[in-house]
Amino acid sequence: MPYVAMAPAVRGTRLAAATARWDAILALRPDLAPAVELQRHLLGVIGRLADTIEEGRFPRLSLPSNYLAAKLATGVPALSGEPIPLPVPLLKPALLELCEHLSRGGAGEAADHIRTALDETRMEAGSLLTASLKRDQAAIRTGAVHRGLAPDLLWLVAELAVSPFVYMLQQSLFSSAEPSSSLRSSTDAWRHGYCLSCGSWPVLAEVADGHRILRCSFCALAWELATHACVYCGHSGEKFVTAAPDGDRSDRRLEACGACGAYLKTADVAALSPFPLLAIADLETMELDTMAMEHGYARPPMKDFAKR
Numbered sequence: 001m002p003y004v005a006m007a008p009a010v011r012g013t014r015l016a017a018a019t020a021r022w023d024a025i026l027a028l029r030p031d032l033a034p035a036v037e038l039q040r041h042l043l044g045v046i047g048r049l050a051d052t053i054e055e056g057r058f059p060r061l062s063l064p065s066n067y068l069a070a071k072l073a074t075g076v077p078a079l080s081g082e083p084i085p086l087p088v089p090l091l092k093p094a095l096l097e098l099c100e101h102l103s104r105g106g107a108g109e110a111a112d113h114i115r116t117a118l119d120e121t122r123m124e125a126g127s128l129l130t131a132s133l134k135r136d137q138a139a140i141r142t143g144a145v146h147r148g149l150a151p152d153l154l155w156l157v158a159e160l161a162v163s164p165f166v167y168m169l170q171q172s173l174f175s176s177a178e179p180s181s182s183l184r185s186s187t188d189a190w191r192h193g194y195c196l197s198c199g200s201w202p203v204l205a206e207v208a209d210g211h212r213i214l215r216c217s218f219c220a221l222a223w224e225l226a227t228h229a230c231v232y233c234g235h236s237g238e239k240f241v242t243a244a245p246d247g248d249r250s251d252r253r254l255e256a257c258g259a260c261g262a263y264l265k266t267a268d269v270a271a272l273s274p275f276p277l278l279a280i281a282d283l284e285t286m287e288l289d290t291m292a293m294e295h296g297y298a299r300p301p302m303k304d305f306a307k308r
């Protein structure tokens with residue numbers, strides 16, 4: 001059953017879970033205090049946005065179920081190419097606030113420059129957010145370079161601001177699909193390592209009860225693949241290896257693929273992380289990123305569906 005339905009976490013539960021996880025990180029790695037503090041602020045902004053969106057002040061996206069099923073059957077993610085209006089008046093203040101936290105949290109002037117460019121409308125918030133929703137890395141990079149802004153930071157800020165909205169979109173598209181519907185059959189037949197809702201790669205896989213559940217880095221969708229292979233290129237031969245680099249932490253593993261040079265982190269969990277707590281899962285496993293990169297592996301760039 002590849003698509004994994006998850007109930008949205010309520011605010012109180014989400015906060016308590018986040019706090020417990022941050023405390024656990026700090027107990028082992030006090031040096032990560034600045035990173036945890038920054039994440040607390042960023043997830044605070046994202047959580048408030050998610051609550052506002054959840055309260056239902058925005059129209060839910062509705063795409064005909066059969067249309068969506070046919071689209072997924074060709075390997076194209078649900079949101080790809082769909083014109084989706086974004087609530088820019090709601091998201092722009094969040095963008096500015098995220099820039100302020102990132103500035104204080106270590107990004108400094110690079111974040112201030114983005115904030116000023118948005119504030120003075122030298123960069124239009126609506127176009128930035130739309131490019132992020134479309135996962136258009138080239139457009140965001142070009143826009144950044146033209147204005148002398150840091151491309152990776154601009155990508156991150158936009159992604160954080162849009163994430164509660166794209167999470168709501170995937171929930172409204174998939175969570176209510178009936179088990180016998182054509183939509184549920186096509187989500188269950190999904191065989192790709194990129195997200196069936198937004199097209200992003202997983203941030204990591206959470207392994208719960210022996211199921212390796214991929215978790216979308218953008219919209220937090222949870223899905224499982226039938227085969228154990230590289231999620232990026234499908235290679236399952238001897239160049240695809242799974243290892244626990246830290247002998248004391250066999251619950252945290254790396255899947256590294258020598259065929260395409262990419263890696264995926266996997267972590268055993270008691271329960272899947274609700275949105276937006278996957279960012280904490282990413283921080284908890286950052287040693288795996290360091291080890292993967294030291295061995296020459298990388299996270300691949302976004303898949304481009306426009307050129308298919």
Ligand SMILES: [Zn+2]
Nearest residue numbers: 195198216219
């Ligand atoms: Zn997604």
Ligand SMILES: [Zn+2]
Nearest residue numbers: 230233257260
């Ligand atoms: Zn691969």
